[in-house]
Amino acid sequence: xxxxxxxxxxxxxxxxxxxxxxxxxxxxxxxxxxxxxxxxxxxxxxxxxxxxxxxxxxxxxxxxxxxxxxxxxxxxxxxxxxxxxxxxxxxxxxxxxxxxxxxxxxxxxxxxxxxxxxxxxxxxxxxxxxxxxxxxxxxxxxxxxxxxxxxxxxxxxxxxxxxxxxxxxxxxxxxxxxxxxxxxxxxxxxxxxxxxxxxxxxxxxxxxxxxxxxxxxxxxxxxxxxxxxxxxxxxxxxxxxxxxxxxxxxxxxxxxxxxxxxxxxxxxxxxxxxxxxxxxxxxxxxxxxxxxxxxxxxxxxxxxxxxxxxxxxxxxxxxxxxxx
Amino acid sequence: xxxxxxxxxxxxxxxxxxxxxxxxxxxxxxxxxxxxxxxxxxxxxxxxxxxxxxxxxxxxxxxxxxxxxxxxxxxxxxxxxxxxxxxxxxxxxxxxxxxxxxxxxxxxxxxxxxxxxxxxxxxxxxxxxxxxxxxxxxxxxxxxxxxxxxxxxxxxxxxxxxxxxxxxxxxxxxxxxxxxxxxxxxxxxxxxxxxxxxxxxxxxxxxxxxxxxxxxxxxxxxxxxxxxxxxxxxxxxxxxxxxxxxxxxxxxxxxxxxxxxxxxxxxxxxxxxxxxxxxxxxxxxxxxxxxxxxxxxxxxxxxxxxxxxxxxxxxxxxxxxxxx
Numbered sequence: 001x002x003x004x005x006x007x008x009x010x011x012x013x014x015x016x017x018x019x020x021x022x023x024x025x026x027x028x029x030x031x032x033x034x035x036x037x038x039x040x041x042x043x044x045x046x047x048x049x050x051x052x053x054x055x056x057x058x059x060x061x062x063x064x065x066x067x068x069x070x071x072x073x074x075x076x077x078x079x080x081x082x083x084x085x086x087x088x089x090x091x092x093x094x095x096x097x098x099x100x101x102x103x104x105x106x107x108x109x110x111x112x113x114x115x116x117x118x119x120x121x122x123x124x125x126x127x128x129x130x131x132x133x134x135x136x137x138x139x140x141x142x143x144x145x146x147x148x149x150x151x152x153x154x155x156x157x158x159x160x161x162x163x164x165x166x167x168x169x170x171x172x173x174x175x176x177x178x179x180x181x182x183x184x185x186x187x188x189x190x191x192x193x194x195x196x197x198x199x200x201x202x203x204x205x206x207x208x209x210x211x212x213x214x215x216x217x218x219x220x221x222x223x224x225x226x227x228x229x230x231x232x233x234x235x236x237x238x239x240x241x242x243x244x245x246x247x248x249x250x251x252x253x254x255x256x257x258x259x260x261x262x263x264x265x266x267x268x269x270x271x272x273x274x275x276x277x278x279x280x281x282x283x284x285x286x287x288x289x290x291x292x293x294x295x296x297x298x299x300x301x302x303x304x305x306x307x308x309x310x311x312x313x314x315x316x317x318x319x320x321x322x323x324x
Numbered sequence: 325x326x327x328x329x330x331x332x333x334x335x336x337x338x339x340x341x342x343x344x345x346x347x348x349x350x351x352x353x354x355x356x357x358x359x360x361x362x363x364x365x366x367x368x369x370x371x372x373x374x375x376x377x378x379x380x381x382x383x384x385x386x387x388x389x390x391x392x393x394x395x396x397x398x399x400x401x402x403x404x405x406x407x408x409x410x411x412x413x414x415x416x417x418x419x420x421x422x423x424x425x426x427x428x429x430x431x432x433x434x435x436x437x438x439x440x441x442x443x444x445x446x447x448x449x450x451x452x453x454x455x456x457x458x459x460x461x462x463x464x465x466x467x468x469x470x471x472x473x474x475x476x477x478x479x480x481x482x483x484x485x486x487x488x489x490x491x492x493x494x495x496x497x498x499x500x501x502x503x504x505x506x507x508x509x510x511x512x513x514x515x516x517x518x519x520x521x522x523x524x525x526x527x528x529x530x531x532x533x534x535x536x537x538x539x540x541x542x543x544x545x546x547x548x549x550x551x552x553x554x555x556x557x558x559x560x561x562x563x564x565x566x567x568x569x570x571x572x573x574x575x576x577x578x579x580x581x582x583x584x585x586x587x588x589x590x591x592x593x594x595x596x597x598x599x600x601x602x603x604x605x606x607x608x609x610x611x612x613x614x615x616x617x618x619x620x621x622x623x624x625x626x627x628x629x630x631x632x633x634x635x636x637x638x639x640x641x642x643x644x645x646x647x648x
Binding site for chain 1: 508509510536538539540541542543546547550571573574577578586587588590591593594598611614615618635636637638641642
């Protein structure tokens with residue numbers, strides 16, 4: 001019998017993962033100052049957040065390092081330098097994209113690394129490559145998650161095959177990812193049940209990473225939580241690509257485990273998030289994101305729309321419909 | 325058997341009510357220009373919105389008329405003058421607060437009025453007064469709704485008694501109102517089931533009016549819709565007190581009835597909503613609203629916090645906890 005929670009109880013297996021620097025890094029080219037990073041680690045530790053994802057393990061041969069902050073590459077030695085060692089009271093996570101990470105060269109044994117977990121981000125058609133990466137990370141001693149992106153575009157049959165493949169792999173966690181912010185709660189409950197069934201069959205934990213295109217990121221996250229999903233992604237202030245993510249402040253306000261202490265995130269919000277906005281980073285709900293979300297499209301065109309300062313939403317809606 | 329919808333069907337009994345001027349009027353002292361009002365009526369008619377609530381029927385003996393726009397008072401003759409008669413293709417609604425409306429004097433027969441519906445806003449302890457008002461409005465020929473506010477503070481037993489009282493009254497519609505934006509979707513589903521049971525027993529339609537303190541207004545509205553709630557409140561851009569309301573653009577993007585045409589609301593958003601912000605009206609999500617929402621408090625203190633330009637969320641959280 002799967003353990004679930006009620007509005008007055010909590011499930012100790014729930015883990016909160018702060019993805020502010022990773023998903024948020026997509027809107028400021030991973031340009032976080034060292035002091036800011038240390039302040040976020042401190043806030044997360046005090047708030048009882050379980051994992052903190054620092055960024056991507058991108059292949060420096062594929063990206064111009066002068067164009068991005070170090071958190072796009074997350075070299076172990078850089079992380080250890082900035083943080084002054086491995087922080088206590090929180091586990092560090094790093095994301096690796098299929099095809100953008102030279103994992104055999106860049107992901108070494110866990111005992112020499114600040115990271116406890118690698119999360120492999122994959123589209124459904126690159127699952128075999130993702131599983132090879134997961135296998136490598138598992139062998140190196142890391143907790144390993146596979147995050148299947150853009151599932152709102154996947155066919156039923158494909159998703160079943162994907163869950164079976166990951167089920168039989170070395171991965172510890174399978175993540176539901178609503179990349180386009182297009183999934184309504186009643187659909188999300190059906191998806192979560194499918195993942196949870198696969199999780200029970202193959203002894204994998206399930207996670208949720210939601211986007212806020214339709215102001216449903218928090219709602220979808222807590223619906224999943226009620227059904228038994230254990231790994232919950234959130235970001236401070238919802239910082240993340242396009243419409244952003246589930247807000248950490250909403251999530252910690254909801255969770256009943258007394259280890260979570262919202263006040264530390266509130267303090268960070270006040271003291272450290274204005275700097276990020278002042279630098280010019282943009283995220284958060286805009287009607288353009290609702291349009292790509294409701295049409296189940298990649299948010300790229302909406303991000304350009306917002307970046308260009310456009311507000312002709314009806315015209316943008318027409319443009320999107322003409323591409324159907 | 326109650327009729328519900330699916331993600332690919334629609335229920336013709338669903339009615340969308342635009343409350344932009346009524347709930348939105350609370351953040352700009354009902355100061356809408358005549359041209360702006362006419363543009364919103366046009367947009368709503370074209371978008372297929374069923375009802376439009378223009379404001380309150382407040383007693384001019386209780387409020388200083390020089391401090392508010394005319395939509396706080398909604399005199400029939402003012403409405404007819406501004407709109408040039410009764411608009412076709414949409415029904416007009418007006419809200420009357422218990423204790424703030426001289427209804428026997430100010431609400432006359434429907435045939436002389438631009439309004440089709442009166443909605444009586446009441447706290448649970450003033451239900452008898454609300455029912456007297458509903459009885460009057462019904463006799464005058466109007467559709468009549470009773471909106472029970474702040475139900476998150478009501479006791480189980482009180483709510484049952486309230487539903488029975490309204491069930492036996494002349495009211496046509498009973499509204500669920502999440503005044504504090506404190507209700508989570510899994511709670512909202514339970515509440516909606518209770519209201520819908522009362523609605524079946526007494527042959528009343530059920531409505532939902534949600535607030536966005538925890539970014540759950542849209543989620544709660546569509547959860548209610550899926551269960552059979554028929555009257556759905558929304559406002560353009562979410563304009564409304566504090567964190568605001570369910571956004572009309574999200575709601576019309578979700579509803580499957582082809583009569584609803586989102587593009588007209590998108591155009592209004594672009595052309596007419598910036599003016600309201602430029603006038604200084606403030607609304608929308610802020611961490612302060614999540615705090616009053618999660619603590620099930622009236623948003624008044626959060627509204628002051630935001631108005632004062634405060635961002636010391638952790639301190640505000642302390643202040644709220646000290647009042648527990």
